[in-house]
Amino acid sequence: MNRNPHRLWGGRFTEPPAEAMRRFHDSFPFDRRLYAHDIRGSIAYARALARAGLLTSEEAEQIVAGLAQVREEFEQGTFVPASEDEDIHTAVERRLHELIGEVAGKLHTGRSRNDQVATDTRLYLLEEAIPTVEAGLRELQAALVQQAQAHPQALMPGYTHLQRAQPLLFAHWLLSHFWPLQRDRERLADCRRRTAVLPLGSGALAGTPFPIDREALAQELGFRAVSPNSLDAVADRDYIAEFLFVAALIGVHLSRLAEDLILFSTAEFGFVTLADAYSTGSSLMPQKKNPDSLELTRGKSGRLLGDLVTLLAVLKGTPSGYNKDFQEDKEPLFDAVETLALTLPVVAGAVATMTVHEERMAAALDEAMLATDLADYLVEKGLPFRQAHQIVGQVVREAAETGVPLSQLPLACYRAIHPAFAADLYRVFDAARSVARRRAVGGTAPEAVREQIRQAEALLASEMPAPE
Ligand code: ARG
Numbered sequence: 001m002n003r004n005p006h007r008l009w010g011g012r013f014t015e016p017p018a019e020a021m022r023r024f025h026d027s028f029p030f031d032r033r034l035y036a037h038d039i040r041g042s043i044a045y046a047r048a049l050a051r052a053g054l055l056t057s058e059e060a061e062q063i064v065a066g067l068a069q070v071r072e073e074f075e076q077g078t079f080v081p082a083s084e085d086e087d088i089h090t091a092v093e094r095r096l097h098e099l100i101g102e103v104a105g106k107l108h109t110g111r112s113r114n115d116q117v118a119t120d121t122r123l124y125l126l127e128e129a130i131p132t133v134e135a136g137l138r139e140l141q142a143a144l145v146q147q148a149q150a151h152p153q154a155l156m157p158g159y160t161h162l163q164r165a166q167p168l169l170f171a172h173w174l175l176s177h178f179w180p181l182q183r184d185r186e187r188l189a190d191c192r193r194r195t196a197v198l199p200l201g202s203g204a205l206a207g208t209p210f211p212i213d214r215e216a217l218a219q220e221l222g223f224r225a226v227s228p229n230s231l232d233a234v235a236d237r238d239y240i241a242e243f244l245f246v247a248a249l250i251g252v253h254l255s256r257l258a259e260d261l262i263l264f265s266t267a268e269f270g271f272v273t274l275a276d277a278y279s280t281g282s283s284l285m286p287q288k289k290n291p292d293s294l295e296l297t298r299g300k301s302g303r304l305l306g307d308l309v310t311l312l313a314v315l316k317g318t319p320s321g322y323n324k325d326f327q328e329d330k331e332p333l334f335d336a337v338e339t340l341a342l343t344l345p346v347v348a349g350a351v352a353t354m355t356v357h358e359e360r361m362a363a364a365l366d367e368a369m370l371a372t373d374l375a376d377y378l379v380e381k382g383l384p385f386r387q388a389h390q391i392v393g394q395v396v397r398e399a400a401e402t403g404v405p406l407s408q409l410p411l412a413c414y415r416a417i418h419p420a421f422a423a424d425l426y427r428v429f430d431a432a433r434s435v436a437r438r439r440a441v442g443g444t445a446p447e448a449v450r451e452q453i454r455q456a457e458a459l460l461a462s463e464m465p466a467p468e
Helices: 017-025 028-053 057-076 086-106 113-150 172-178 176-194 214-221 238-264 293-314 324-353 358-363 367-380 385-402 411-418 423-429 432-436 446-461
Strands: 157-158 163-169
Touching: 017 293, 017 411, 028 057, 028 086, 028 113, 028 172, 057 086, 086 113, 086 293, 113 176, 113 238, 113 324, 113 446, 157 172, 157 358, 157 432, 163 172, 163 367, 163 432, 172 176, 172 446, 176 238, 176 293, 176 446, 238 324, 324 367, 367 385, 367 423, 367 432, 385 411, 411 423
Parallel strands: none
Antiparallel strands: 157 163
C-alpha cells in the first residue's frame, strides 16, 4: 500500500510512519533553508539527464520550469508544506509533481537523496556559508586596521601572564588580532577547495548506471572536481567538520579579542570606552554600562566549539556508506553560520566605534617594563645576556628595597653593582625609544607596524583565492 505517491519511498510499506516517528525523523523544518541549493542541483541534474538521453529536451524544460516555479514559491513565502514532506528533497519533488505531473518522476533517475543531500550541503557552504563568514571576517579586520591607522603612535603596556611586560604600540596590539583572522580566511579558502568536489552522480552508494557526464555537471554547478569514489562521496562529511573547526577557531579568536577589550574597558584599565551602541545597562544599578556585546561574543564561542564536537561525535563509529545519523550534520552547521553571521558584525562595530584613551594607556606604562632594555644596554657594552639579566635583577631589587624608581637610582648605585654602567644608561628609560628599537620585521616599532598595515591593507583588498 502506497497511498501517497509523493513520499519518496513506501512501495514496500503497509503502514505510514507513527506521528512520533515522523516528528523525530523529519528534517524539513531545518533543511528547508537548502531549497535554493536543492533546486539549483536538480535543474543541473535534469539537464544532465537530457544530455544522457534519459529525458527529451522538452521533458527537461518542463522540469526546469517547474523547479523554477517551486523556487519562486519558497522565495515568495507561498510554498505550502504537506505532511509527507519529510525533507527538502521530498518537498521539492512533491510540489514539482503537483505542478507538472508524472514527468516529475523522471528527475530522480539514477539519483539518490544520499548524493543529493551531500551536493546541496556543499552548495550551501560554497555559495552561502563560506562567503558570509569570509565577509564578516574581512569587516572586522578592516575595523582593526582602521583603528591602527587612527592611533599610529599610541603606546601601551604589553602583557604576558596578564602582568605588565614591555611597552607596545597600541596599533601593534590591534594588529595582533588581525593576523589570526587572516589565517581563518586562509583556512576557509582551503576548506572551500575540498568542499568544491561534486558528489552528485554517486547514486545511493555504488555510482550511477546511466551515462551522466559528471564533469559537465560539476562545471555547471561550480565544482572544481568530481568525487572519485561513490561510497565515500555519500558518507563524506569532512568538509562540514573542517568548516566547523574553522568556525570554532574563529570563535576562539573573537573570544580572546573580546576578553582583551572587556578588560581594557574597565575603570581599572580605562584604555578604551565602548560606544553606547554596543553596550547595555543594568536594570538595578543606574551607573552601569556593560560590555555585553563582547561578553556575549565570548559566550558564543562555547556554542561554536559545541557545534564542532556535535558533528564529530555524530560521525564517529558510523559504518561506511550513508547513515541517517548524518542528518544531524545540518543543525550544528546552520547554527555555526548563524552565530558567526550575528557575531562578526557586532565585534566589527564595537571595534570601529570604541574611543581610545591614549593618555590612559601611556599612564599605565612604568619604568620596570624597561628592565629588559637595561639588560640589552649591558649586552651592547659587551656582557653576555645571561649575566646582564642577573645584574639588572640586582638593580631592580635595590630599587625596590630603597623605594626609588630605576631612573632615579644614582649612577654610583648602578656602578657599585656593575662597572659597565655609565651615565648614558638613563637613556633607556623611555618607552618610545624601547618601542622604536624593535624595528626588525614583525616588531612593534612604528616603521615595522607601518609595514604590517601596508601588508594588511593589501590582503584586505585581494580576493579570496579561487578554488583550483
Ligand atoms: N534528510 C536526509 C539527510 O539530511 C536526506 C538523505 C536521506 N537519505 C536516506 N537514505 N534516507 O541526511
